[in-house]
Amino acid sequence: MTRRTGETGGPAVEDRTKAKGGTARSMTITLVGNLFPPVVALASGPILAQSLGVDGRGAVAAATAPLGLAIALMTFGVPEAVSYAVARHPRLVRVAARNGAAIVVLAGLLATGAVFAAREWLSGGDLEIQKLMAVASLAVLPTLLLGVLRGIASGLQRWAMVAWEKVLASGLRLAVLIPLWLTGHLTPFTATVVLAVMPVMGALAYLTLPRRLPPAEPDTEGLASTRALTGYGLRLWIGTISGILLSRVDQTIMTPLSSAYELGLYVVAVNVSELPLVIHRAVRDVTFVTDASRSEDARLAAAARISTLICTVVALVLGGTMIWWLPLLFGEEFAPAVPIAWLLLVAVVISTPGSIAGAGLSARGRPGLRSIALVIACVLNIGLLVLLVPTYGAMGAAWATLLGYVVSSGLNQWFLKRLFGVSMLSFYGVRRTDLTILRGYAGSLVGGVTRRLRPRR
CATH class of the missing domain: 1.10.357 (Tetracycline Repressor; domain 2)
Incomplete structure (x- = not known):
């Protein structure tokens, strides 16, 4: 428990x-x-x-x-x-x-x-x-x-x-x-x-x-012991491999299912949509270790909400402006990648709470459940790719990714609720305490920079 x-x-x-x-x-x-x-x-x-x-x-x-x-x-x-x-x-x-x-x-x-x-x-x-x-x-x-x-x-x-x-x-x-x-x-x-x-x-x-x-x-x-490390590692490793497949198998099989042109659009859209994940991964990595050291349901849920809030803001900024800068940066021929990137940004935001929940499962000694969620999502993703990509190309792959992320995110949160009683609703929305944490974090960050820049006497 x-x-x-x-x-x-x-x-x-x-x-x-x-x-x-x-x-x-x-x-x-x-x-x-x-x-x-x-x-x-x-x-x-x-x-x-x-x-x-x-x-x-x-x-x-x-x-x-x-x-x-x-x-x-x-x-x-x-x-x-x-x-x-x-x-x-x-x-x-x-x-x-x-x-x-x-x-x-x-x-x-x-x-x-x-x-x-x-x-x-x-x-x-x-x-x-x-x-x-x-x-x-x-x-x-x-x-x-x-x-x-x-x-x-x-x-x-x-x-x-x-x-x-x-x-x-x-x-x-x-x-x-x-x-x-x-x-x-x-x-x-x-x-x-x-x-x-x-x-x-x-x-x-x-x-x-x-x-x-x-x-x-x-x-x-x-x-x-070797046995303990191997047992824990293998349960987590299965999910890691499934996660790699979930995020990369679409690029591997898109060309035979559709065309290199559709793959070119999709790769650019993926590169853009993964930018918010830089912030989220920092939150997830720290959350895994801190929750393994001392599990707190409130802290885990707050990490999910704050990470989702930040990813949402970054996604809105990218999605609202990419119609101008994406064709300029990558070339006009990549303009059709914009709506694909929009959908993938939605997928990234939706996956954020479930990713933190998965870190919580691993931190509390149940990495196998996180792996189960990823395996199920991976199988669903591959099936949807085969079904959608031949007809809808890169947009079909984006929909397959979105639905796969919805499933893995939901399962991680459901497992966490069943085993540890963490409310799924606690991972969503914005609380006043979240804004207080963010404000305190920004203040400490600015204060730290100011102290380092202040000349010594």
Whole structure:
């Protein structure tokens, strides 16, 4: 059952005040970290395209795509399992780290071997791409181990380290690409090495982590054992894979179902509609750890309402203005993507409360229910894609996405209500307390910036 805390009066009120301030700071740091990679990607994309040309850029994409897929498939939910175990039992961090690392080492070696063995088929027989793919596959294991470090830091709520990892990985990638581009040394090989290796360099952010670990204690109950981590991770991993399919399978099967033209419109619409998710993901990531550490129904519902409110405002701004800037930015031929992006923005806003509810389920030890919701939504989404895309193209795919998000969101909230008694209605609307939290958050943010800018005497 839910571990509710915070009775009225006395030290509990003080604890809640401190918790709110810490949560707000954590979300700010996480938001900054989440914003950096897409900004760097926007800057590095044209550099790669102009330097390598269509064929070269395609070769690099073909070489690094199996790396990303292998990492997504072979984590087995271990980083999240480590984060969950550490958040609930901080003194078991060393046991969780050791067992989590052992699992991902085995998974990483298997994934590297699988990519290496399949490189001839994945490359379409192109010998140059096979060589690049072999180089990129060497980054699978260190990237998986980096995920364990991230899980430890997240579980200990060291959000500055997690943000620095993302800043370092993205910033170093751009810092290396630019000189290679300017000196004429940016080739498919060097680009592949940079894209594969630079994410691993984010591990520099965790150099001081070992000195900040809490005192150790023996894991007498097996709470952070290999079995416990694997059990939790696999239940979460099934949902993660379904979530990846739910958000990406439409782009994979749209061309055979419709046309490359419809896919081109849809990809642009997806890129625009996912902008509000940068904020939401920061709220979700922090909510997962804080709720695992100390479950509070009111705080979980407030996080859902506030995240939905912010995503709605961003979606309204984007939706109300994109009719002018989207064709200007992407070209007039992409103007038909505007109504598709509108529908996808609605889907993103609708999915927000359910995503926070899913984080709550995982934080309270029931990740399998979140996975069930995503699997059901994924199956529904694929069926709707096959039914709608041949006739309605990209707009049909947008409707399939919307309905899939409605189902997954509703199921997560329903599961949370059935098991933990959290009212589904509490995830919707805007309360006066929500506005107070936002106002206090904005005030603390402005105050913090002002203090840093104020000259020292």
